Amino acid sequence: MVNRxxxxxxxxxxxxxxxxxxxxxxxxxxxxxxxxxxIRKDLAYFGQFGYPGIGYRCHELSEQIRNILxxxxxxxxxxVGVGNLGRALLRYKGFSxxxxxxxxxxxVSPTVVDTDVEGLPVFHLDDLADTMRVxxxxxxxxxxxxAAAQQxxxxxxxxxxxxxxxxxxxxxxxxxxxxxVGVDLAIELEQLSFAVVNRTENx
Amino acid sequence: MVNRxxxxxxxxxxxxxxxxxxxxxxxxxxxxxxxxxxIRKDLAYFGQFGYPGIGYRCHELSEQIRNILxxxxxxxxxxVGVGNLGRALLRYKGFSxxxxxxxxxxxVSPTVVDTDVEGLPVFHLDDLADTMRVxxxxxxxxxxxxAAAQQxxxxxxxxxxxxxxxxxxxxxxxxxxxxxVGVDLAIELEQLSFAVVNRTENx
DNA sequence: TAGATTGTTAATCGATTAACAATC
DNA sequence: TAGATTGTTAATCGATTAACAATC
Numbered sequence: 444m445v446n447r448x449x450x451x452x453x454x455x456x457x458x459x460x461x462x463x464x465x466x467x468x469x470x471x472x473x474x475x476x477x478x479x480x481x482i483r484k485d486l487a488y489f490g491q492f493g494y495p496g497i498g499y500r501c502h503e504l505s506e507q508i509r510n511i512l513x514x515x516x517x518x519x520x521x522x523v524g525v526g527n528l529g530r531a532l533l534r535y536k537g538f539s540x541x542x543x544x545x546x547x548x549x550x551v552s553p554t555v556v557d558t559d560v561e562g563l564p565v566f567h568l569d570d571l572a573d574t575m576r577v578x579x580x581x582x583x584x585x586x587x588x589x590a591a592a593q594q595x596x597x598x599x600x601x602x603x604x605x606x607x608x609x610x611x612x613x614x615x616x617x618x619x620x621x622x623x624v625g626v627d628l629a630i631e632l633e634q635l636s637f638a639v640v641n642r643t644e645n646x
Numbered sequence: 647m648v649n650r651x652x653x654x655x656x657x658x659x660x661x662x663x664x665x666x667x668x669x670x671x672x673x674x675x676x677x678x679x680x681x682x683x684x685i686r687k688d689l690a691y692f693g694q695f696g697y698p699g700i701g702y703r704c705h706e707l708s709e710q711i712r713n714i715l716x717x718x719x720x721x722x723x724x725x726v727g728v729g730n731l732g733r734a735l736l737r738y739k740g741f742s743x744x745x746x747x748x749x750x751x752x753x754v755s756p757t758v759v760d761t762d763v764e765g766l767p768v769f770h771l772d773d774l775a776d777t778m779r780v781x782x783x784x785x786x787x788x789x790x791x792x793a794a795a796q797q798x799x800x801x802x803x804x805x806x807x808x809x810x811x812x813x814x815x816x817x818x819x820x821x822x823x824x825x826x827v828g829v830d831l832a833i834e835l836e837q838l839s840f841a842v843v844n845r846t847e848n849x
Numbered sequence: 850t851a852g853a854t855t856g857t858t859a860a861t862c863g864a865t866t867a868a869c870a871a872t873c
Numbered sequence: 874t875a876g877a878t879t880g881t882t883a884a885t886c887g888a889t890t891a892a893c894a895a896t897c
Contacts, residue, residue, distance in 0.1 A: 444888085445837060445840050446833065446837055448731075448836075448840075448887080449830075449832075449833040449837065450833070450838045451815075452818070452836070452896095453817075453830070453832075453833070457816070462757060467781060467853080467854060467855090468854080468855080469854080474817060475817055475892080478786045478819070478853090478890070478891095479855095480889075480890055480891070480892095481888090481889065483854090483855065483856065483857090483887075484856090484857090484888085484890090486856090487855090491855085491856070493854075493855050493856075494854080494855070494896085494897070495854055495855040495856080495895070495897055496852080496853050496854050496855075496896060496897035497853080497854070497855085497897065498853085498854065498855080499855090505878040511840070512836045512839055512840045512843075513839040513840055513842065513843035514839050518835075518839060520835075527733070527734045527737040527738065528737075528738060529736045530734065531729070531730045531731045531733065531734030531735075532734075532831065534730040534731075535730065535731060535831065537815060537831070537832055538791075538831070538832055538835065540832070541832035541835070541836065542835075542836075542839070543832070543835050543839075544669065570867070581842065582835070582838060582839070582842065584835075589740075604766075605842045605845070606838040606839070606841060606842040607838075608834055608835055608838055612656060612740055613656075613660070614653070614656075614657065614678055614850085615678070620845065622838055622841035622842050622845060623838075624834050624835075624837050624838045624841070626829065626831070626834055627652075627656070628735065628738065628740070628741070628829070629652075629656075629740055629741055629743070629744035629746065630649065630652040630653070630656070630742055631788075631811055631827050631829055632721075632723075632741065632744070632745075632746050632785070632811055632827075633651075633652045633655070633715045633717055633744065633745075634648060634649055634652065634827050635785060635809040635810075635811050635825055635826075636715055636716040636717050636721060636745070636746075636785070636809070637648050637714070637715045637716055638809060638810040638825035638827070639716065639784065639785065639808045639825050640715075640716035641716075641861055642808070642823065642825060647864080660852035663880085670877080670879090671878080671879080672878080672879060681865080681866070681867095682878090682879095683865075683866055683867070683868095684864090684865065684866080686878090686879065686880065686881090687865075687866090687881090689880090690880055690881070691880095694880070696878075696879050696880080697872085697873070697878080697879070698871070698872040698873055698878055698879035698880075699872060699876080699877050699878050699879075700872095700873065700877080700878070700879085701877085701878060701879080702879090711882085720870085832874090
């Protein structure tokens with residue numbers, strides 16, 4: 444359900460950029476392929492943000508959703524694993540607009556440790572705990588090979604990480620006080636394959 | 647629900663690589679943080695794949711799930727947008743193991759069109775329809791800037807695409823006979839942020 | 850006032866869990 | 874036979890939808 448909140452935020456920010464002052468749950472639903480009732484219900488869970496007869500003020504609701512998601516202030520993020528995917532994520536500047544900034548890079552390969560990538564120094568994984576403390580980092584992006592993911596995750600946990608965005612195609616085993624979100628690109632393609640193969644039955 | 651099928655497949659393939667012949671719904675549930683009942687129910691929707699008293703044969707069930715997902719045969723995939731993210735996706739060789747192979751690249755920038763990237767030629771977007779027909783491409787990965795995503799998606803639709811894996815942070819408006827799966831990295835981080843901020847309430 | 854739209858309640862729908870007979 | 878585990882049914886739980894009084 445919270446993932447829909449992110450969709451609302453994305454759309455509301457787009458509307459704000461387009462100069463739209465207010466919108467309604469029905470209109471937002473059309474843009475996202477959802478019913479207005481569902482959007483109102485989702486928002487109602489967290490409070491009252493709309494104006495009967497008017498709708499929602501786009502910018503105002505954006506700010507409210509950012510409060511709910513915890514992205515009102517920018518999170519400093521560590522990126523662990525400066526390979527191809529790591530570098531691509533780093534170059535992707537869309538994060539900063541949404542409240543996240545990669546501030547430290549980590550790897551173990553001697554070919555990248557102590558070099559600069561995209562203007563940021565690459566530290567050895569051994570410096571994890573120190574750097575995370577100094578830079579007040581609580582979230583990490585994990586873009587290391589699948590075989591190393593669990594081990595590196597363990598080190599992140601020891602260093603005090605609170606959330607891991609995991610790009611390795613493995614299920615991480617973590618203490619319950621550490622949150623994790625996994626992104627597996629092959630899985631997304633599989634979902635697409637299923638949808639295409641079973642399309643006739645849906646439509 | 648189908649996304650769990652992908653998780654089962656990933657875990658079963660891992661078990662097979664580790665030399666495990668059979669497993670049970672309970673064991674699989676432990677590995678994935680789910681109940682055995684749920685796994686049995688999910689699978690039961692598609693058929694009977696287990697052996698009472700024994701459990702499931704890992705390799706056999708993998709094949710069955712691949713049948714369900716439609717990945718028994720490798721899908722040729724087009725990758726549109728050969729920027730940083732596109733190149734990273736291309737270098738990520740995990741797709742082929744799971745039934746997908748990028749066979750054609752497309753872009754509009756004169757600096758990349760007609761060059762080779764990772765051993766594949768980059769075609770101009772104008773060649774989309776022809777190439778898709780010749781190479782029998784039905785799925786596309788869309789890794790173009792947000793501002794161009796809808797337009798390029800429209801061209802993919804005209805060229806006959808049946809499914810789009812969209813990495814641009816926008817909701818695509820597509821005909822209902824075209825499937826789409828969206829991956830927005832900022833949204834994933836927002837989910838992580840929410841989980842971390844609301845952690846105490848969960849635990 | 851008339852029209853639009855919210856927040857909320859009640860009704861519906863679907864998904865998850867628990868339990869167990871059937872099977873190996 | 875005793876132990877393990879499936880597939881399935883019934884019970885529980887949660888999420889979505891529809892409807893509408895309250896509000897601007």
